[in-house]
Amino acid sequence: MISIIGAGPVGCYLAYLLAKSGEKVSVFEEHSEIGKPVQCTGIVTSAITELIKPDKKFVINTIKRFKVFSPDENFIEFKLENPNLILDRTKFDKYLARLATKAGAKFYLKKKFVDYKEPYVILDKEISKKTDILVGADGPQSKVAKATGLYGKRKFVIGLQARIKTKLRDKNAVEFYLNKHYFGWLVPESKSIARVGIVAKYNIHPHFKEFMRMIKKKHSYKTICYQSGLIPVYDSLLKTSKNNVYLVGDAACQVKPTSYGGIIQGMMAARELSKAILENKNYEFLWKKSIGKDLTYGSLIRRMMDNFSNEDYNELLKVVNKRHIKKIIEKEDRDFPSKIIFKVLTKEPGLIKFARKII
Numbered sequence: 476m477i478s479i480i481g482a483g484p485v486g487c488y489l490a491y492l493l494a495k496s497g498e499k500v501s502v503f504e505e506h507s508e509i510g511k512p513v514q515c516t517g518i519v520t521s522a523i524t525e526l527i528k529p530d531k532k533f534v535i536n537t538i539k540r541f542k543v544f545s546p547d548e549n550f551i552e553f554k555l556e557n558p559n560l561i562l563d564r565t566k567f568d569k570y571l572a573r574l575a576t577k578a579g580a581k582f583y584l585k586k587k588f589v590d591y592k593e594p595y596v597i598l599d600k601e602i603s604k605k606t607d608i609l610v611g612a613d614g615p616q617s618k619v620a621k622a623t624g625l626y627g628k629r630k631f632v633i634g635l636q637a638r639i640k641t642k643l644r645d646k647n648a649v650e651f652y653l654n655k656h657y658f659g660w661l662v663p664e665s666k667s668i669a670r671v672g673i674v675a676k677y678n679i680h681p682h683f684k685e686f687m688r689m690i691k692k693k694h695s696y697k698t699i700c701y702q703s704g705l706i707p708v709y710d711s712l713l714k715t716s717k718n719n720v721y722l723v724g725d726a727a728c729q730v731k732p733t734s735y736g737g738i739i740q741g742m743m744a745a746r747e748l749s750k751a752i753l754e755n756k757n758y759e760f761l762w763k764k765s766i767g768k769d770l771t772y773g774s775l776i777r778r779m780m781d782n783f784s785n786e787d788y789n790e791l792l793k794v795v796n797k798r799h800i801k802k803i804i805e806k807e808d809r810d811f812p813s814k815i816i817f818k819v820l821t822k823e824p825g826l827i828k829f830a831r832k833i834i
């Protein structure tokens with residue numbers, strides 16, 4: 476028996492992969508409905524297609540262009556060779572749960588994990604279930620990690636976004652905003668609805684207010700609702716397994732340090748975890764081989780960005796705004812910075828001075 480705690484995209488995807496290979500899988504989710512509450516913008520690169528076939532049931536928009544704004548409000552527009560997809564997160568999580576159920580996994584809702592007394596998973600109301608393997612796919616503040624001594628000294632940033640009603644000229648274009656205090660975005664769901672928000676380490680509310688004031692100057696809007704959540708910071712030293720216990724997805728801090736997306740990275744790690752369980756292989760080795768290099772490059776880029784001033788961002792945009800550099804960024808997938816960094820640095824040595832900010 477394999478017990479997975481958490482029916483987010485990563486737990487559901489892992490349940491599907493294991494159940495379709497004949498494993499007995501139970502998924503325990505604390506909420507009464509899968510996919511709710513939503514705490515995500517739902518933008519993914521085309522790398523998602525390597526993991527799951529996109530379906531109209533959960534893809535609500537396609538992104539063909541993205542604009543990157545510097546603090547002085549200059550911008551560069553990139554045309555994506557491979558479109559990004561916008562997911563309806565509730566429908567996406569439910570779709571993956573349905574695949575897992577059809578493959579034989581059992582889902583238990585309103586079942587909160589509280590402790591692990593090997594070989595028993597302890598749920599609230601003192602329910603206990605015997606298990607051979609325990610997987611924590613239970614998000615950034617993983618209770619499984621806490622109960623099994625795998626929590627480490629993890630750090631977080633905060634994501635805060637508004638769903639707004641507005642009028643967009645181009646529903647297929649995303650806007651990204653670079654700023655020394657935050658990373659911001661405007662992601663269209665349709666011509667009239669967008670997800671607009673920021674990730675910041677500190678003072679999220681004043682930065683969010685300032686950001687929304689700036690957005691209002693460009694797009695008049697009405698707020699539909701707010702969504703927020705913690706995002707774990709990738710830490711290459713964090714242990715993600717111990718005996719028969721494994722962490723995956725946000726629970727294992729497998730999140731891009733650059734833009735803080737974690738859907739693809741978590742699902743890729745779930746694929747490696749299913750291999751590790753099915754073929755009795757080393758999980759840490761497998762997931763680090765699959766996504767570790769790009770997460771480490773991402774951490775270096777993040778360290779550089781954390782030392783940037785707004786003037787640095789303004790200057791960076793001017794240096795990047797060259798045809799040969801834009802072409803590389805338009806072609807390569809930003810989920811895999813290792814494919815971009817060296818190409819860009821060799822074509823534009825002027826960028827090396829920014830890399831010095833890493834130190």
Ligand SMILES: Cc1cc2nc3c(=O)[nH]c(=O)nc-3n(C[C@H](O)[C@H](O)[C@H](O)COP(=O)(O)OP(=O)(O)OC[C@H]3O[C@@H](n4cnc5c(N)ncnc54)[C@H](O)[C@@H]3O)c2cc1C
Nearest residue numbers: 481483485505516517518588614634704724725736737738
């Ligand atoms: C504002 C914001 C915007 C984001 N935008 C993007 C984006 O555009 N693209 C992207 O790729 N990523 C984005 N992310 C990150 C993305 O949401 C996560 O990386 C992703 O949801 C991780 O999936 P997961 O399944 O590992 O964890 P989660 O989605 O957090 O799922 C964990 C599940 O475990 C359940 N759970 C928790 N504790 C327990 C317990 N004790 N017992 C039982 N169940 C439990 C929870 O209820 C939840 O269902 C964003 C995050 C935030 C906060």
